[in-house]
Amino acid sequence: xxxxxxxxxxxxxxxxxxxxxxxxxxxxxxxxxxxxxxxxxxxxxxxxxxxxxxxxxxxxxxxxxxxxxxxxxxxxxxxxxxxxxxxxxxxxxxxxxxxxxxxxxxxxxxxxxxxxxxxxxxxxxxxxxxxxxxxxxxxxxxxxxxxxxxxxxxxxxxxxxxxxxxxxxxxxxxxxxxxxxxxxxxxxxxxxxxxxxxxxxxxxxxxxxxxxxxxxxxxxxxxxxxxxxxxxxxxxxxxxxxxxxxxxxxxxxxxxxxxxxxxxxxxxxxxxxxxxxxxxxxxxxxxx
Numbered sequence: 001x002x003x004x005x006x007x008x009x010x011x012x013x014x015x016x017x018x019x020x021x022x023x024x025x026x027x028x029x030x031x032x033x034x035x036x037x038x039x040x041x042x043x044x045x046x047x048x049x050x051x052x053x054x055x056x057x058x059x060x061x062x063x064x065x066x067x068x069x070x071x072x073x074x075x076x077x078x079x080x081x082x083x084x085x086x087x088x089x090x091x092x093x094x095x096x097x098x099x100x101x102x103x104x105x106x107x108x109x110x111x112x113x114x115x116x117x118x119x120x121x122x123x124x125x126x127x128x129x130x131x132x133x134x135x136x137x138x139x140x141x142x143x144x145x146x147x148x149x150x151x152x153x154x155x156x157x158x159x160x161x162x163x164x165x166x167x168x169x170x171x172x173x174x175x176x177x178x179x180x181x182x183x184x185x186x187x188x189x190x191x192x193x194x195x196x197x198x199x200x201x202x203x204x205x206x207x208x209x210x211x212x213x214x215x216x217x218x219x220x221x222x223x224x225x226x227x228x229x230x231x232x233x234x235x236x237x238x239x240x241x242x243x244x245x246x247x248x249x250x251x252x253x254x255x256x257x258x259x260x261x262x263x264x265x266x267x268x269x270x271x272x273x274x275x276x277x278x279x280x281x282x283x284x285x286x287x288x
Contacts, residue, residue: 006050006086006089006094007094009051009052009053010050010051011048011050012049012051013047013048014048015042015047016039016043018042018057019035019039021049022038022042022047022049022057022079023035023038024057025057025059025060025081026038026079028084029081029082029083029084031081032205033205034204037204037284038079040178040182041062041078042062044174044175044178044287045062045063046062046065047061048060048062048063048095048098048099048102049061049095050091052083052086056083058086059080059082059083059086059092060079060081060095061095061099062077062286062287063077063103064076064175065103066171066172066175066288067170067171072106072170073107073169073170073171074107074109074273075106075107075108075109076286076287076288077096077110078110078284078285078287079286080095080096080116092119093119093122096123097123100123100124100267105268106268107266107268108266108267108268109265109266109267109269109272109288110125110264111282112125112127112262112263113260114263117263121265123267124267126266126267127264128264128270129241129264130241130242130263130264131239131240131261131262131264132239132240132248132258132260133258133259133260133261133262134240134251134252134256134258135207135237135256135257136255136257137236137255137256138225138229138251138254138255138256140226140254147189147196147197147220147222147223148189148191149189149190149227150187151186151187152180152186152187152198154180156188156195157176159195160188160195161173161176164198166275167214167275167279168274168279169274169275170273179202179283182200182202183202184203184232185200185208185231185232186198187227189216189223197213197216197221197223197224197278198214198215199211199213199214199215199224199225200283201231201232203234204237206235207235207237208232208234208235208237209238209284210225210228210238211238211281211283211284212281213225213281214278214280215278215280216278217278218246221244221247222247222250236256241276241279241280247280
């Protein structure tokens with residue numbers, strides 16, 4: 001039988017049963033398998049993919065929606081991947097067009113690598129920001145931030161949700177309530193018994209990814225980052241909004257090194273909602 005053309009292969013919703021195939025596709029493109037993150041994205045959000053008649057997946061992407069369930073106010077697109085054997089044949093463009101159409105009038109955001117940015121620009125996305133990925137072991141030294149942090153408890157969850165919605169600009173209850181199970185650490189910063197920041201560190205291959213990192217100011221962000229680093233033997237990795245120059249400089253002085261820059265892009269809005277001054281790092285660039 002003749003092999004179906006790529007343009008005729010159907011696009012379908014993925015489920016958690018597709019986790020291994022998604023991880024295989026990540027590996028095919030030279031990315032880490034990131035099965036822990038894939039499991040989170042496929043349960044907290046929606047996956048879209050195209051099956052390869054020969055087995056596995058031709059292409060995938062993940063969508064995470066925020067705000068009211070039936071009327072999301074923002075959706076993040078991530079993990080856009082095309083198998084190497086099908087690269088440069090328009091498959092990624094077709095999948096992205098399908099997802100953008102499926103989301104209708106919902107404003108969109110994504111983090112784009114330099115390689116992927118031309119495709120997203122072609123689809124109408126605009127670069128509205130930039131994030132710098134840093135990685136390494138954060139070493140103590142110098143004057144330590146004078147902000148109190150502690151492990152989060154179940155009683156902190158309502159305050160975390162209120163702060164997160166205020167800073168992120170959309171309701172992320174379905175994401176944030178998954179953090180205690182997804183992350184190895186969830187810590188809060190307090191002042192006069194009031195929550196002024198929180199951060200999580202979740203396992204990803206041989207690192208701990210720090211995100212979200214939400215804080216009243218740079219000193220609070222430093223304290224949260226240092227407190228997470230002090231409680232893991234793994235290197236840290238995080239993606240910091242480049243406008244937070246002071247935090248980036250401090251992290252690099254303490255041992256984190258620049259790995260890459262990604263463009264923060266939007267579709268249907270000129271900038272992300274919320275308060276960027278207190279939003280230092282996303283949960284993951286795949287989900288915003």
